[in-house]
Every structure is written in structure tokens, then in C-alpha cells.
Amino acid sequence: MNLAIVIAVVLALVSTTLTNLAYLREHDAAAELPVLCLRRPLQSARLLLEDRSWMLGFAMESSGFLLYAAALALAPLTLVQSIGAGGIGILAFAIARFARRRLSGRERTAVILSVTGLVALAISLADGGDHGGGGDVVPILLWVGLTVGVAIVLVGFGRRLLGIAVADAAAGGLLFSIGDVSTKVATEGQARLGFIAALVVGYTGGTALLQRGYQAGGALTVAGIATLLTNALPIVAGTVVLDEPVPSGALGGIRLLAFAAVIAGAVLLARPEKPSETQARRAATTGDPTTAALGLGDTAADGK
Numbered sequence: 001m002n003l004a005i006v007i008a009v010v011l012a013l014v015s016t017t018l019t020n021l022a023y024l025r026e027h028d029a030a031a032e033l034p035v036l037c038l039r040r041p042l043q044s045a046r047l048l049l050e051d052r053s054w055m056l057g058f059a060m061e062s063s064g065f066l067l068y069a070a071a072l073a074l075a076p077l078t079l080v081q082s083i084g085a086g087g088i089g090i091l092a093f094a095i096a097r098f099a100r101r102r103l104s105g106r107e108r109t110a111v112i113l114s115v116t117g118l119v120a121l122a123i124s125l126a127d128g129g130d131h132g133g134g135g136d137v138v139p140i141l142l143w144v145g146l147t148v149g150v151a152i153v154l155v156g157f158g159r160r161l162l163g164i165a166v167a168d169a170a171a172g173g174l175l176f177s178i179g180d181v182s183t184k185v186a187t188e189g190q191a192r193l194g195f196i197a198a199l200v201v202g203y204t205g206g207t208a209l210l211q212r213g214y215q216a217g218g219a220l221t222v223a224g225i226a227t228l229l230t231n232a233l234p235i236v237a238g239t240v241v242l243d244e245p246v247p248s249g250a251l252g253g254i255r256l257l258a259f260a261a262v263i264a265g266a267v268l269l270a271r272p273e274k275p276s277e278t279q280a281r282r283a284a285t286t287g288d289p290t291t292a293a294l295g296l297g298d299t300a301a302d303g304k
Contacts, residue, residue, distance in 0.1 A: 008075035009083060011067045012272075016087035018064035020223065022208035023210075025057030025095050038155075038208065048211060055081070058207075064204070069183050077184040078238035081231045082118065088227045088265075091114040095220055107220055110268035114228060117261030124255035135242035137192070138187060143241045144198055147174050147233070165217025166225060172209035173229030178202035181235045184242070206230075230278045232262050 029051050030036065038196040047053050071080045092111040096103055104110070108261030151174040158167035182195040206226070213222040238244040 011071035015067035022060035023223035114265030115277035120258035168213035173226035175206035177233035
């Protein structure tokens with residue numbers, strides 16, 4: 001690796017740490033606010049902007065993004081995303097350490113699978129992962145348009161099938177992935193600076209959906225699913241539309257196994273909790289055995 005790649009790796013590591021700690025703070029702040037509604041964006045935005053705790057989390061997330069953009073200017077999208085994708089492990093550690101909540105067996109399995117898959121993704125970049133192409137504008141626009149379409153379907157119909165938390169997390173992750181791809185394209189300058197518009201739309205929409213999801217689900221489920229999609233999809237995009245190197249042979253097989261592990265982790269994170277799991281989590285968080293015994297505290301989240 002050359003010096004630019006080393007610097008990009010360090011920037012990406014700091015970025016993903018800041019971003020995932022920010023997700024946890026934003027989750028805790030949003031969960032305490034009145035119900036946020038996408039149909040009343042100005043009112044919802046005011047509630048968030050007036051909350052100091054949420055603003056601190058957003059400032060941390062914004063700082064993480066600036067470091068991420070700097071890393072993208074120095075290294076290929078696939079390399080930076082593979083490092084950033086390990087943030088789900090950081091998120092799980094932060095929940096266990098700072099939120100003082102033990103992860104359930106299912107959550108631990110999901111994190112192990114996800115982190116294993118993301119490490120495998122990094123290994124698959126060992127051959128030719130330190131350079132990349134630019135890709136043609138038309139395929140990139142088609143990728144962005146298709147991703148937006150899937151996100152719209154999830155927001156419109158996915159909530160009934162998957163639940164608000166999972167649907168909003170998935171849609172938010174899709175929009176964040178658009179922001180990530182657009183950030184990489186915009187760093188190439190010249191006419192591609194027009195992708196800054198897609199960058200703004202992607203990150204703004206993704207942030208809004210994540211806050212809504214935070215009010216209906218746990219931080220690991222919502223931010224975890226969003227993180228997986230935010231990082232896995234740009235890795236695919238780097239190969240498919242940005243002409244970044246495709247691993248062959250054993251490394252290609254490792255990449256396939258990596259995506260299988262990441263998908264399995266996402267499926268486990270997306271599974272609804274059983275009543276007993278939910279009660280145990282509430283008790284561990286609040287320290288109130290009565291809450292666990294009666295199953296109280298989930299009504300508000302379920303009804304949002």
C-alpha cells in the first residue's frame with residue numbers, strides 16, 4: 001500500500017467509529033422525542049434541531065462524513081466501504097459498553113456473522129483493491145435511480161410487511177448508499193460535481209428515515225441494518241458501475257461468502273423480537289423487573 005492508501009485507511013477507521021457512536025446517541029435522543037412524521041418535515045426537523053443531545057450526535061456524524069469524504073479522495077470506494085462496514089461491530093460494542101445492555105444471543109450471532117463477512121470483504125480486496133476506475137455516468141445514474149425506487153417501495157409498502165423499524169432502516173440505508181456512491185463520484189471533480197445534488201438528497205432522506213426508525217426499534221436493529229446496506233451496496237456499485245477491480249479465483253469466492261454472511265447477519269437483525277426477548281431487553285435497560293414481568297414499555301413503539 002502507498003502512503004495515500006494508509007492515510008485513507010486511518011481516516012476511514014476514525015470515520016466509522018465517530019459515525020456509529022453518533023448513531024447510538026441519535027437513537028437515544030430520537031426515542032425520547034414526540035413521534036416524528038415524514039408528512040410534517042418542518043415540525044419533525046424542529047424537534048430534532050432543538051434537542052441538544054441529538055444535535056451532538058448529528059455533529060459527530062457530520063464529522064465522520066467529512067473524514068469519509070477525505071478517505072474517498074485518496075482510495076477506491078470498495079476499500080473505504082469495507083473498512084467502514086465494520087462499524088456494526090463498533091455499534092454493538094458501544095451498546096454493550098455505554099448503553100449498559102447485554103446483547104441477546106440472536107444479536108450476538110448477527111454481529112459475528114456481519115463482522116466476519118465484512119472482514120472477508122476486506123480480504124477479498126487484497127488483490128487490486130488499492131486502485132479503481134471512474135465508470136460511465138449513465139450506469140451510475142441508473143444505479144442511483146434503481147436504488148431510489150427500491151427505497152420508495154420500502155417506505156410505501158415495506159412497513160406493513162417488515163414493520164416500521166426494519167423498513168425505515170432498510171430504506172435509510174439505501175439512501176445513505178446513494179450518498180456514499182455520489183460522494184465518491186463527486187470527488188473526481190469537473191462535471192461529476194453535479195452528483196453533489198444526489199449526495200445531499202441521499203444523506204438527507206437517509207437521516208430522516210433513520211430517526212423515524214429509531215423511534216420504533218432498537219439502535220442495533222435500525223442502525224445495524226442501515227450500516228450493512230450503506231456499506232455493502234457501494235462495494236457492489238464500485239465493482240459494477242465504477243469499474244473498480246473484480247477479484248478472481250479464491251478471492252472472488254471469499255467475496256461471495258462475505259456477502260452471504262453479511263446478508264445472514266442482516267436477516268437476523270431484521271427479525272422481530274419475541275415478547276420474552278423484548279421484555280428482557282427492557283429490564284436490562286431500565287433495571288425495572290416489573291416492566292419485564294408485565295411486558296410494558298413497547299406499546300408506544302409498536303403504535304408509532
